[in-house]
Amino acid sequence: MNREHSVGLVHPRRQNFEESLTLECGRILPRFELVYETYGTLNEDRSNAVLVCHALSGHHHAAGFHEGEEKPGWWDVCIGPGKPIDTRHFFVVALNNLGGCHGSTGPSSPNPETGLCYGPDFPVVTVRDWIKTQALLADTLGITCWAAVIGGSLGGMQVLQWAIDFPNRLKHAIVIASAPKLSAQNIAFNEVARQAIISDPDFHDGRFYEYETYPRRGLILARMVGHITYLSDDAMRIKFGRDLRSGKFHFGFDAEFQVESYLRHQGETFSRYFDANTYLLMTRALDYFDPARETDDRLDLALANVQCSFFVVAFTTDWRFSPERSQEIVDALMASGKDVSSVIVDAPQGHDSFLLAVPRYMDLLQTYFGRIYEELIHAP
Amino acid sequence: MNREHSVGLVHPRRQNFEESLTLECGRILPRFELVYETYGTLNEDRSNAVLVCHALSGHHHAAGFHEGEEKPGWWDVCIGPGKPIDTRHFFVVALNNLGGCHGSTGPSSPNPETGLCYGPDFPVVTVRDWIKTQALLADTLGITCWAAVIGGSLGGMQVLQWAIDFPNRLKHAIVIASAPKLSAQNIAFNEVARQAIISDPDFHDGRFYEYETYPRRGLILARMVGHITYLSDDAMRIKFGRDLRSGKFHFGFDAEFQVESYLRHQGETFSRYFDANTYLLMTRALDYFDPARETDDRLDLALANVQCSFFVVAFTTDWRFSPERSQEIVDALMASGKDVSSVIVDAPQGHDSFLLAVPRYMDLLQTYFGRIYEELIHAP
Numbered sequence: 001m002n003r004e005h006s007v008g009l010v011h012p013r014r015q016n017f018e019e020s021l022t023l024e025c026g027r028i029l030p031r032f033e034l035v036y037e038t039y040g041t042l043n044e045d046r047s048n049a050v051l052v053c054h055a056l057s058g059h060h061h062a063a064g065f066h067e068g069e070e071k072p073g074w075w076d077v078c079i080g081p082g083k084p085i086d087t088r089h090f091f092v093v094a095l096n097n098l099g100g101c102h103g104s105t106g107p108s109s110p111n112p113e114t115g116l117c118y119g120p121d122f123p124v125v126t127v128r129d130w131i132k133t134q135a136l137l138a139d140t141l142g143i144t145c146w147a148a149v150i151g152g153s154l155g156g157m158q159v160l161q162w163a164i165d166f167p168n169r170l171k172h173a174i175v176i177a178s179a180p181k182l183s184a185q186n187i188a189f190n191e192v193a194r195q196a197i198i199s200d201p202d203f204h205d206g207r208f209y210e211y212e213t214y215p216r217r218g219l220i221l222a223r224m225v226g227h228i229t230y231l232s233d234d235a236m237r238i239k240f241g242r243d244l245r246s247g248k249f250h251f252g253f254d255a256e257f258q259v260e261s262y263l264r265h266q267g268e269t270f271s272r273y274f275d276a277n278t279y280l281l282m283t284r285a286l287d288y289f290d291p292a293r294e295t296d297d298r299l300d301l302a303l304a305n306v307q308c309s310f311f312v313v314a315f316t317t318d319w320r321f322s323p324e325r326s327q328e329i330v331d332a333l334m335a336s337g338k339d340v341s342s343v344i345v346d347a348p349q350g351h352d353s354f355l356l357a358v359p360r361y362m363d364l365l366q367t368y369f370g371r372i373y374e375e376l377i378h379a380p
Numbered sequence: 381m382n383r384e385h386s387v388g389l390v391h392p393r394r395q396n397f398e399e400s401l402t403l404e405c406g407r408i409l410p411r412f413e414l415v416y417e418t419y420g421t422l423n424e425d426r427s428n429a430v431l432v433c434h435a436l437s438g439h440h441h442a443a444g445f446h447e448g449e450e451k452p453g454w455w456d457v458c459i460g461p462g463k464p465i466d467t468r469h470f471f472v473v474a475l476n477n478l479g480g481c482h483g484s485t486g487p488s489s490p491n492p493e494t495g496l497c498y499g500p501d502f503p504v505v506t507v508r509d510w511i512k513t514q515a516l517l518a519d520t521l522g523i524t525c526w527a528a529v530i531g532g533s534l535g536g537m538q539v540l541q542w543a544i545d546f547p548n549r550l551k552h553a554i555v556i557a558s559a560p561k562l563s564a565q566n567i568a569f570n571e572v573a574r575q576a577i578i579s580d581p582d583f584h585d586g587r588f589y590e591y592e593t594y595p596r597r598g599l600i601l602a603r604m605v606g607h608i609t610y611l612s613d614d615a616m617r618i619k620f621g622r623d624l625r626s627g628k629f630h631f632g633f634d635a636e637f638q639v640e641s642y643l644r645h646q647g648e649t650f651s652r653y654f655d656a657n658t659y660l661l662m663t664r665a666l667d668y669f670d671p672a673r674e675t676d677d678r679l680d681l682a683l684a685n686v687q688c689s690f691f692v693v694a695f696t697t698d699w700r701f702s703p704e705r706s707q708e709i710v711d712a713l714m715a716s717g718k719d720v721s722s723v724i725v726d727a728p729q730g731h732d733s734f735l736l737a738v739p740r741y742m743d744l745l746q747t748y749f750g751r752i753y754e755e756l757i758h759a760p
Contacts, residue, residue, distance in 0.1 A: 025631035124631040184616035184639040185608060191640045192604045194633060195647075199597040201581060217579040224572045225605055228565060236564035242670065249668060251405035251504040253574060253660055257667065259564040260571045267575075280633055287637065288629060290622065 005080045006072065007039040007087050010064035012103060015140055021133065027123040030112060034137055035103030036060045036095035039079055040087035042141070048376055049143045050085055051134065051170075052094040053151030053158035055354075056226070056282045057274060059102035062094035063087075077357040084365035089373045090147065098133045099125040099281040107277030108209065119277055120206030127154075127289045131161045135169065145169050147372055152176035152354030153321065154282065157289045160329070164291055167307040172372055174365075176313040177354040179325035180299050180332070181290040186320070189229055190283040193222035197276045206277050215276045220267030222279055227266050232317035232350030292332075299332035306333070311368050312342040313354075313361065320351040341368075385460045386452065387419040387467050390444035392483060395520055401513065407503040410492060414517055415483030416440045416475035419459055420467035422521070428756055429523045430465055431514065431550075432474040433531030433538035435734075436606070436662045437654060439482035442474035443467075457737040464745035469753045470527065478513045479505040479661040487657030488589065499657055500586030507534075507669045511541045515549065525549050527752055532556035532734030533701065534662065537669045540709070544671055547687040552752055554745075556693040557734035559705035560679050560712070561670040566700070569609055570663040573602035577656045586657050595656045600647030602659055607646050612697035612730030672712075679712035686713070691748050692722040693734075693741065700731040721748075 012035050021029045037060050042049060052062050052075065063079035065072055079085045079092055096104040099122065107122040114121075138146070149162045149170045156178025163173045182190070197203055200218030208214050231239075240259040255261040295301035310333050314326035323344045333340040345361045347353040353361065392415050401409045417440050422429060432442050432455065443459035445452055459465045459472055476484040479502065487502040494501075518526070529542045529550045536558025543553045562570070577583055580598030588594050611619075620639040635641035675681035690713055694706035703724045713720040725741045727733040733741065 025629075027631075181622065183613055184620040184622065184637070185611075185613045187622070187637050188604075188608045188616065188639050188643055191635075191637075191643055192601060192608070195604065195644070196576065196601055198633060199601070221572060221576055221579070221601065224568075224575065228568045228572070231565075233563055233565045236568065240564040242561065242564065242567070249405075251407075251664075253578065253664065255571075257564070257567050257571075259568050263568055263571055264575070284631075284633065 005082045006076065007064035007080050009067060010037050010039065010061070010073070012037050012060055014103070015137055017133075017136055021129075023123050023129050024126040025124050029105070029123065032098060032105035032133070033103075033109075034095050034098065034105075034133060036093060036137065037062065037064075037073075038094075039063050039092040040090050042091040042143075046142050046144065047147060047379065048089060049091045049093060049138075049141070049146050051138070051146050051149045051162075052079070052085075052092060053130075053134075053149065053155035054094070054097065055151070055153040055155045056286070057270070058155070059100060060094050060096040060104075061102070063092070074355065078362070078365065084362055084369055085150070086369060086373070089376075090369070093137070093141065093143075095134065095137060097125075097130045099278060099285075101275030101278040106275065107206070107281065108275045117207075117209040119209060122277060122281070124284055125281060127157050127161045127285055128165065130158055130285070131165050134158070134162075135166055138169070145171065147376060148172035148174055148369070150174035150176070151178075153178055153351065154286055157286070160291060161289075163306045163308050163310070164302060167305045170308045171375070172311065172368075173306075173308045174311045174313070174368065175326070175329060177315055177318055177321050177326075177351055178329070179321040180292065180328050182287055187287050189225060190287055192225050194280055194283055196221035196225070197279060203276060206280075208276065214271075216271045219271035219274060219276055219279065220264070223267040223270035223274075224263045227263060229320045230350060230352045232319060232348060234317055235349045235352070238348065299328065300335035303332055303336045303338065306336065306338050310338060310340040312340060313364065314342075314344045315347045315350070315353040315358075315361075316344060317348055318351045318353065385462045386456065387444035387460050389447060390417050390419065390441070390453070392417050392440055394483070395517055397513075397516055401509075403503050403509050404506040405504050409485070409503065412478060412485035412513070413483075413489075414475050414478065414485075414513060416473060416517065417442065417444075417453075419443050419472040419474075420470050422471040422523075426522050426524070427527060427759065428470050429518075429521070429526050430470045430472045431518070431526050431529045431542075432459070432465075432472060433510075433514075433529065433535035434474070434477065435531070435533040435535045436666070437650070438535070439480060440474050440476040440484075441482070443472070454735065458742070458745065464742055464749055465530070466749065466753070469756075470749070473517070473521065473523075475514065475517060477505075477510045479658060479665075481655030481658040486655065487586070487661065488655045497587075497589040499589060502657060502661070504664055505661060506665055507537050507541045508545065510538055510665070511545050514538070514542075515546055518549070525551065527756060528552035528554055528749070530554035530556070531558075533558055533731065534666055534669075537666070540671060541669075543686045543688050543690070544682060547685045550688045551755070552691065552748075553686075553688045554691045554693070554748065555706070555709060557695055557698055557701050557706075557731055558709070559701040560672065560708050562667055567667050569605060570667055572605050574660055574663055576601035576605070577659060583656060586660075588656065594651075596651045599651035599654060599656055599659065600644070603647040603650035603654075604643045607643060609700045610730060610732045612699060612728060614697055615729045615732070618728065679708065680715035683712055683716045683718065686716065686718050690718060690720040690722075692720060693744065694722075694724045695727045695730070695733040695738075695741075696724060697728055698731045698733065
């Protein structure tokens with residue numbers, strides 16, 4: 001473990017929100033809690049804060065190490081002293097979204113009305129709801145305007161929503177490996193994952209907590225199918241090809257090809273730590289996200305009030321959210337006369353690239369955040 | 381229902397094979413039965429026979445109508461009087477492959493040793509095994525050489541194997557929307573489908589027949605994930621887009637988008653008629669198929685003894701077996717000095733195109749079979 005450029009040991013914090021929250025679905029949460037981490041130091045005029053939005057299975061532990069753990073936060077390659085989001089310059093905030101399963105209030109939290117876990121009674125949350133709660137968190141931290149909001153995949157959608165809903169509360173929006181809305185194929189893959197979970201007898205209509213079990217088989221399948229869409233065909237070919245685990249065919253249905261045992265292992269691991277109801281919520285938030293829905297499918301109109309600068313990054317082999325999907329965002333921003341830079345990074349790893357230390361990608365982020373920092377220190 | 385260019389009412393036939401069959405896996409079937417249909421008339425010198433090989437979920441009922449049924453055979457658009465495979469000129473044979481669930485001996489057939497269904501005791505069959513049994517069927521019909529062997533997807537793999545294993549028993553090989561072997565991503569999708577079935581508690585280790593149930597949930601998921609790979613992203617966009625069933629969001633997990641209810645319906649229908657053990661066998665036959673495995677990954681060497689002419693067809697939007705995969709077959713045939721024509725048909729429907737009446741595709745097949753017929757009637 002290389003801790004040289006690490007933010008080191010970190011401790012999650014919790015923020016209670018006692019006021020009730022009206023969600024997009026019309027339902028009201030009487031109170032909620034968000035768990036978050038911060039890295040670096042907030043400057044005197046509170047202008048150097050960067051918000052990191054997580055993707056489907058992410059959480060608040062984005063960088064550094066937790067006591068006793070060997071594995072760093074999920075975006076440790078990107079956040080730390082000397083790294084693209086340089087914690088010597090920026091105050092970085094990463095949270096677990098509402099509805100999550102890593103400490104923020106979600107389906108596995110106790111429902112104050114019953115004392116049991118919310119389970120299926122937890123309301124369906126949307127990207128817009130998340131932005132609302134993230135803004136409340138910013139308020140408690142005294143951050144009126146983010147230097148940047150950044151995220152990949154579902155995280156990138158949150159970035160877009162920030163720019164739309166709170167145009168004066170961010171200077172830069174960095175949207176990575178994302179899309180302005182899901183395609184029918186994207187929704188279809190989500191639906192397979194959801195049906196795998198819902199049809200698992202151990203799901204018990206979402207009340208599995210009360211049965212002291214969880215839909216292990218459904219979660220494994222959901223992760224397996226998700227994982228295929230995160231990797232490119234090429235990445236899979238390079239990583240596994242048609243390699244056999246034992247060098248020969250056994251004419252049965254045990255894992256024979258390397259790719260089979262890899263997927264099973266990924267699914268198995270995931271099923272042990274991820275909440276099934278949260279998985280349903282996160283995929284539904286993805287499905288519903290469609291900022292141009294209220295502007296007659298005109299994304300440029302939906303983005304009309306945007307004030308911040310945009311940086312949009314896509315990866316050549318990403319077939320979940322292809323470069324064409326990023327281009328739709330860029331085109332709409334251009335049509336709306338906004339400040340936008342964009343780049344397509346050549347990387348073989350598919351959608352997963354946004355989480356990896358792809359050198360050119362890291363260089364680009366480093367340069368972009370260097371520019372943000374320059375602006376900061378030269379601000380009047 | 382348009383029965384004008386139809387072969388009309390058809391009746392499946394059965395052929396018993398009482399001799400034992402040694403399979404590629406080393407196991408021996410003491411006896412087996414194949415169900416098949418024929419359309420058109422075998423000519424005097426038995427030179428006008430065309431074999432149609434089916435894909436994963438296909439069967440022997442390729443054309444015409446069964447008594448009391450409204451739905452024609454699965455390739456009725458292609459087989460009939462005046463159609464591309466013109467039954468006024470050709471004698472067409474379509475069978476259900478060994479291991480199938482439409483009448484040929486398979487996992488749901490009684491095991492003569494126990495009197496119960498074979499279930500998981502049915503041996504894993506390979507494409508090579510199928511070709512062997514298809515050749516035995518040809519023997520009983522007195523067909524020593526096919527005018528053509530044709531098939532799409534997994535059917536195309538059987539065509540390739542015919543040309544390799546029985547080079548003197550076919551004049552033309554027509555390989556549609558196929559590949560010389562599965563990629564890691566292809567295997568990965570198959571593995572998700574298999575795990576969905578195997579992990580369904582109603583699968584009962586493949587002995588569900590004895591419990592008077594079947595892994596309905598697993599089959600639904602398997603078909604859903606399969607179906608996504610059969611359609612192109614474009615086809616899904618055109619067919620469903622992000623259309624909602626009721627015009628608004630309901631903030632729940634019932635089917636809200638059209639694509640969700642379509643997939644559920646597809647899965648549900650499939651689960652009612654397809655045998656789960658057969659699904660496992662068919663996907664494994666796909667995984668294992670790799671004719672170049674014994675020639676050090678040199679497909680041209682594997683095809684060295686081929687005698688027939690090849691026609692290779694791919695579809696632009698097919699991402700399950702992309703045009704690049706067909707090109708690998710064409711390149712190997714060229715490198716091996718064989719007679720090959722090939723075409724990439726522009727069609728938006730993805731892999732499914734091979735089953736559809738895409739006009740240019742139908743025209744090309746009509747022309748190609750016209751050429752085969754010309755050769756036939758001018759043969760010495």
